[in-house]
Amino acid sequence: xxxxxxxxxxxxISVIGFISAFxxxxxxxITQEPIAKQEQEKKLEALALVLPGYTVQQEKxxxxxxxxxxxxxxxxxxxxxxxxxxxxxxxxxxxGGPVQSIVxxxxxxxxxxxxxxxxxxTPGLGARCVEVASNETFVDHFITKNLTSKEEVSWFQEQFVxxxxxxxxxxxxxxxxxxxxxxxLIQHNAVTAITxxxxxxxxxxxxxxxxxxxLHKALTLQEVQ
Amino acid sequence: xxxxxxxxxxxxxxxxxxxxxxxxxxxxxxxxSVSNAIWMGIGTTFVLxxxxxxxSAIRNIVPSHVRIPIFITIxxxxxxxxxxxxxxxxxAVYKAxxxxxxxxxxxxxxxxxxxxxxxxxxxPASILDALGMGLGFTLNLTVLSFIREILGSNKLFGYTLIPxxxxxxLMILAPGAFFTLGLLLWGMNVIKARTARxxxxx
Numbered sequence: 001x002x003x004x005x006x007x008x009x010x011x012x013i014s015v016i017g018f019i020s021a022f023x024x025x026x027x028x029x030i031t032q033e034p035i036a037k038q039e040q041e042k043k044l045e046a047l048a049l050v051l052p053g054y055t056v057q058q059e060k061x062x063x064x065x066x067x068x069x070x071x072x073x074x075x076x077x078x079x080x081x082x083x084x085x086x087x088x089x090x091x092x093x094x095x096g097g098p099v100q101s102i103v104x105x106x107x108x109x110x111x112x113x114x115x116x117x118x119x120x121x122t123p124g125l126g127a128r129c130v131e132v133a134s135n136e137t138f139v140d141h142f143i144t145k146n147l148t149s150k151e152e153v154s155w156f157q158e159q160f161v162x163x164x165x166x167x168x169x170x171x172x173x174x175x176x177x178x179x180x181x182x183x184x185l186i187q188h189n190a191v192t193a194i195t196x197x198x199x200x201x202x203x204x205x206x207x208x209x210x211x212x213x214x215l216h217k218a219l220t221l222q223e224v225q
Numbered sequence: 226x227x228x229x230x231x232x233x234x235x236x237x238x239x240x241x242x243x244x245x246x247x248x249x250x251x252x253x254x255x256x257x258s259v260s261n262a263i264w265m266g267i268g269t270t271f272v273l274x275x276x277x278x279x280x281s282a283i284r285n286i287v288p289s290h291v292r293i294p295i296f297i298t299i300x301x302x303x304x305x306x307x308x309x310x311x312x313x314x315x316x317a318v319y320k321a322x323x324x325x326x327x328x329x330x331x332x333x334x335x336x337x338x339x340x341x342x343x344x345x346x347x348x349p350a351s352i353l354d355a356l357g358m359g360l361g362f363t364l365n366l367t368v369l370s371f372i373r374e375i376l377g378s379n380k381l382f383g384y385t386l387i388p389x390x391x392x393x394x395l396m397i398l399a400p401g402a403f404f405t406l407g408l409l410l411w412g413m414n415v416i417k418a419r420t421a422r423x424x425x426x427x
Contacts, residue, residue: 038313
């Protein structure tokens with residue numbers, strides 16, 4: 001290769017790299033605000049969902065077992081008694097990376113609400129953990145237009161409401177989820193898995209168990225201070 | 226130049242997945258539901274469109290021994306633009322496609338078309354090539370996901386088809402993708418062989 005070729009190649013690559021970096025930083029700048037807004041909205045929505053009726057008072061991040069742990073303190077006044085509840089952020093590796101979720105618990109460790117914030121599970125399998133149950137069929141929706149109200153909460157996430165988080169959450173065999181199962185599942189402190197492989201379900205139940213332990217540690221830490 | 230032929234070759238004669246055999250990975254991975262497939266197709270077409278124009282525009286100044294890193298830089302730039310745009314303005318779609326958006330970078334259709342077509346042809350031809358290939362890819366994904374969503378999850382566009390029917394889960398798993406792809410390839414080759422014989426006998 002001639003010397004002039006090397007110079008020419010270097011210049012061309014640098015110019016293209018520069019243009020690419022410049023246009024990306026420009027893109028980043030204009031999308032930064034909407035993205036931050038989306039994320040903030042998502043978090044507030046999630047908090048409202050996992051702590052129904054409570055007002056969030058404080059957000060705290062502490063270091064537990066060398067990892068940061070974020071939790072929220074919320075209160076609610078009922079018959080002049082102030083009730084406390086907490087929400088915490090927890091994650092555990094599923095099949096396609098971490099499954100991150102927010103869990104809301106009250107003073108008796110009962111799960112008030114549970115929602116998955118981000119996941120990269122297999123579409124059609126593990127990713128069904130965020131699927132919204134709908135009895136609406138294709139014919140109802142597009143042909144007869146017989147619209148039933150669509151549910152807002154995913155069936156998989158709804159199962160966790162009312163379970164005791166401090167006890168291990170059992171996984172029952174995969175079954176087609178329907179509302180009547182709920183009572184029986186609460187008795188066993190269990191959830192139904194999404195598929196037979198239970199990888200995503202296990203990640204979620206384990207993350208709740210780990211999260212609640214961390215929350216208790218964080219709360220004792222808070223009392224000590 | 227035959228514009229129509231340049232455009233239409235991506236759909237049938239040089240269909241990326243079924244004839245050229247490129248872009249198999251996203252085809253198999255995202256074809257579990259029709260809506261995912263269509264969004265993936267749109268994203269890929271946009272990236273292909275942008276990269277083909279740019280590659281074609283700079284084809285005479287790029288030294289051939291460093292063309293691959295340059296093409297990849299251009300493609301990656303477009304993919305990140307798509308990713309940021311979806312994240313900011315279409316968060317639901319972004320959430321549904323997840324990991325597959327960054328994976329557009331390694332989709333061999335895009336680099337393949339840059340290398341094989343855009344680097345050798347002028348801008349209008351490259352645009353037609355990009356749109357045709359993008360349309361072909363989107364159609365492949367849609368047909369595949371249509372079959373797989375109906376059989377594998379008893380749904381279409383996320384709505385249940387036959388209430389109470391237990392679908393064949395296998396169809397939305399990897400084997401189902403291979404079966405469907407194989408059968409479609411076979412069907413396409415049968416049609417091609419028939420038309421070729423028909424032309425000969427004429």
